[in-house]
Amino acid sequence: MTLGIRYHFDVTYQLEKLKDYGEYIESNLKQEMNKIEDSLKELDEDEADEFVEFYYDDIAHFRDEFPRLMRNSQFTTIYSFLESKMLDLCEKYEQDLKLSEITGKGIVKAQIYLKKVIKIDFPDHAKEWQYIKKSNKVRNCIVHANGDVSKLSESDQRKLINVVNDLEHISINKQRHLILDEKFCFNFINITENFLETIFKSVKK
Known part of the structure; x- marks a missing residue:
């Protein structure tokens, strides 16, 4: 089933x-690290040690901090986009029972409304939805704790660690911060695209 030009644009x-934005940012981060590596290649061992010591903060920024901040920001943006499109779909096909009358928040609220009120064949067991539910815990840690796992309750820490173990391209570093690698956001974009296509087509049936 073709979803049409409106779906393509929205x-x-x-x-x-x-995705283009992510590629642009990743490319610029790599360019900066390549500049640093090229500078090191021109130095002998003692000079290289002095260079690293002098420019350590800059190196750490481009190697660690900037990628972490950028990827966290991009992931939460993609997640918010997904959530907004699910809620928009609910509002477009709103029934006598209004969306505002449904308990819950975000994607869970949208899931309930799409299933129970609009009565679509919601893909509860699809790998995309399972991935999205797990990613919700990643999103919450980033938004509410700036990605610092140690700030979560012990129960939430255990749940998040299980999620990290299940998902690819994500880890927890020695400082107990979530680390998304360069593929995580692109993978989440693909998951989001496949999932939204599925539920939009279900509503159209």
Whole structure:
């Protein structure tokens, strides 16, 4: 089933822009690290040690801090996009029972409304939805604790560690911060695109 030009503009095109943005940022981060590595190649061992000591903060920024901040920001942007499109779909096909009358928040609220009120064949067991539910815990840690796992309750820490172990391209470093690698956001964009296409087509049936 073809979803039409409106879907392409509202969903596909927006996700393509997010993907282009991610590629632009990752490319610039790599360029900066390449400059540093090229400078080191021209130095002998003692000079290289002095260089690293002098420019350590800059190296740490481009190697660790900037990628972490950028990827966390991009991931939460993609997640917010997904959530907004699910809620928009609920509002577009709103029934006598209003969306505002449903308990819950975000994607869970949208899931309940799409299943129970609009009565679509919601893909509860699809790998994309399972991935999204797990990613919700990643999102919450980033938004509410700036990605610092140690700030979560012990129960939430255990749940998040299980999620990290289940998902690819994500880890927890020695400082107990979530680390998304360069593929995580692109993978989440693909998951989001496949999932939204599925539920939009279900509503159209």
